[in-house]
Amino acid sequence: MNKFSVVVAGGGSTFTPGIVLMLLANQHRFPLRALKFYDNDGARQETIAEACKIILKEQAPDIEFSYTTDPKVAFTDVDFVMAHIRVGKYPMREKDEKIPLRHGVLGQETCGPGGIAYGMRSIGGVLEIADYMEQYSPNAWMLNYSNPAAIVAEATRRLRPAAKILNICDMPIGIESRMAQIAGLKDRKEMRVRYYGLNHFGWWTSIEDLQGNDLMPKIREYVAKFGYVPPSDEHGTEASWNDTFAKAKDVWALDPETFPNTYLKYYLFPDYVVEHSNPERTRANEVMDHREKHVFGSCNAIIQAGKSSAGELEIDEHASYIVDLATAIAFNTQERMLLIVPNNGAINNFDPEAMVEIPCLVGKSGPQPLVVGNIPQFQKGLMSQQVAVEKLVVDAWEQRSYQKLWQAITLSKTVPSASVAKAILDDLIEANKDYWPELK
Numbered sequence: 442m443n444k445f446s447v448v449v450a451g452g453g454s455t456f457t458p459g460i461v462l463m464l465l466a467n468q469h470r471f472p473l474r475a476l477k478f479y480d481n482d483g484a485r486q487e488t489i490a491e492a493c494k495i496i497l498k499e500q501a502p503d504i505e506f507s508y509t510t511d512p513k514v515a516f517t518d519v520d521f522v523m524a525h526i527r528v529g530k531y532p533m534r535e536k537d538e539k540i541p542l543r544h545g546v547l548g549q550e551t552c553g554p555g556g557i558a559y560g561m562r563s564i565g566g567v568l569e570i571a572d573y574m575e576q577y578s579p580n581a582w583m584l585n586y587s588n589p590a591a592i593v594a595e596a597t598r599r600l601r602p603a604a605k606i607l608n609i610c611d612m613p614i615g616i617e618s619r620m621a622q623i624a625g626l627k628d629r630k631e632m633r634v635r636y637y638g639l640n641h642f643g644w645w646t647s648i649e650d651l652q653g654n655d656l657m658p659k660i661r662e663y664v665a666k667f668g669y670v671p672p673s674d675e676h677g678t679e680a681s682w683n684d685t686f687a688k689a690k691d692v693w694a695l696d697p698e699t700f701p702n703t704y705l706k707y708y709l710f711p712d713y714v715v716e717h718s719n720p721e722r723t724r725a726n727e728v729m730d731h732r733e734k735h736v737f738g739s740c741n742a743i744i745q746a747g748k749s750s751a752g753e754l755e756i757d758e759h760a761s762y763i764v765d766l767a768t769a770i771a772f773n774t775q776e777r778m779l780l781i782v783p784n785n786g787a788i789n790n791f792d793p794e795a796m797v798e799i800p801c802l803v804g805k806s807g808p809q810p811l812v813v814g815n816i817p818q819f820q821k822g823l824m825s826q827q828v829a830v831e832k833l834v835v836d837a838w839e840q841r842s843y844q845k846l847w848q849a850i851t852l853s854k855t856v857p858s859a860s861v862a863k864a865i866l867d868d869l870i871e872a873n874k875d876y877w878p879e880l881k
């Protein structure tokens with residue numbers, strides 16, 4: 442069997458150890474010859490990398506492992522780039538969340554003005570990674586989950602049209618795991634789904650078991666009462682995420698024939714979200730206090746003891762979809778997966794140039810989207826507004842345009858008026874001056 446060389450871009454990410462453990466658990470179907478980490482923050486990456494080095498030495502000494510901040514070393518001789526960078530790291534996420542809240546608008550990593558601000562930082566960082574790949578390993582594929590994926594995907598479509606980049610999200614499969622549990626199945630892969638939308642903005646229209654039996658009625662009965670909070674929580678979901686899964690009940694009620702992505706709560710119930718936010722302590726603070734401390738604490742413990750049993754790093758179940766995707770491309774499996782791709786007619790009555798999240802068959806030459814057909818007025822209206830926001834952000838980045846960015850924030854369904862949008866924008870410009878292009 443062929444063996445592959447992978448570089449993880451954003452090696453210092455809190456998700457890197459979980460992905461490494463997932464890659465190790467899948468050596469039988471996606472074998473590695475080399476694994477590299479790349480980050481532009483050498484100190485942050487070193488902690489994660491030194492711990493992973495110990496894990497790899499214990500479990501797979503044959504895989505050649507290294508880490509670097511030198512793009513040439515990182516991107517030379519690779520087959521896959523798995524990218525999960527966060528330009529500005531958590532301190533900037535905290536600002537994305539807190540600045541809009543000061544103006545009475547919700548603050549969220551990928552939605553509303555916070556997501557737009559993050560998009561303006563991410564575009565340059567992700568394009569830089571794509572260009573390193575193009576320069577040093579032009580035949581490689583980039584599997585990108587750097588957020589905000591919708592804006593990043595629009596930017597890569599428009600600005601690097603020939604690049605082999607696939608943008609992906611783990612939210613649908615996280616929700617599908619819950620649906621499978623609700624339906625009494627062991628695994629989400631025992632379901633076949635239809636889904637359409639934009640990233641963090643979509644709906645399931647059909648869920649069947651592998652024999653073709655409709656699972657929607659059973660799941661519907663449950664979601665109507667409990668949202669996506671399953672009968673037993675095996676993974677110890679944090680309270681704030683649990684609220685989001687519970688709120689899916691109200692989001693679902695708007696169109697009971699379908700099941701919504703949890704992120705629609707930010708667009709359909711923004712007033713509720715603001716009321717339930719603490720402007721002094723947002724999700725970024727929770728992540729810094731919990732996941733970041735836990736992952737870096739575990740890595741430091743492993744490094745000190747020189748053995749992996751000293752830490753409590755967990756395999757990232759969600760990362761299995763990244764392995765599925767790499768395997769599908771590497772071995773032409775034609776697996777059916779949800780990906781963020783150019784619409785190109787798949788949703789018949791929607792902008793052919795929009796980046797949409799829909800089922801695709803994935804093989805050696807990339808994704809082949811499946812036909813969705815026509816979508817209803819409600820979804821079409823919401824999606825048209827949101828896709829315009831995403832396109833305007835890329836316009837603003839490309840043209841360095843204050844005007845376009847003001848329009849983007851104004852058009853977001855989370856923002857009440859152009860004057861509020863302007864006030865938020867002016868604060869965001871100040872906060873992002875080290876990261877955004879200068880706007881004219």
Ligand code: NAD
Pocket residue numbers: 450451452453454455456457479480481482485486525526527528529530531566567569585586587588589590609610611612
């Ligand atoms: P993190 O801050 O822990 O890690 C991000 C890393 O990226 C940091 O080590 C940082 O130094 C590095 N980085 C920043 N800019 C860079 C650049 N230009 N070049 C190289 N490295 C750079 O963040 P995290 O919480 O672990 O999340 C990582 C990313 O994954 C985020 O973008 C997050 O939104 C995304 N994510 C996406 C999904 C999805 O569904 N698509 C799921 C989970 C996480």
Ligand code: G6P
Pocket residue numbers: 550551588610611612613724728
């Ligand atoms: C889900 C989404 C990601 C997002 C993450 C945030 O996994 O699909 O796009 O980045 O949630 O989680 P966090 O724990 O960092 O708030």
Ligand code: MN
Pocket residue numbers: 590609610611612641
């Ligand atoms: Mn996502």
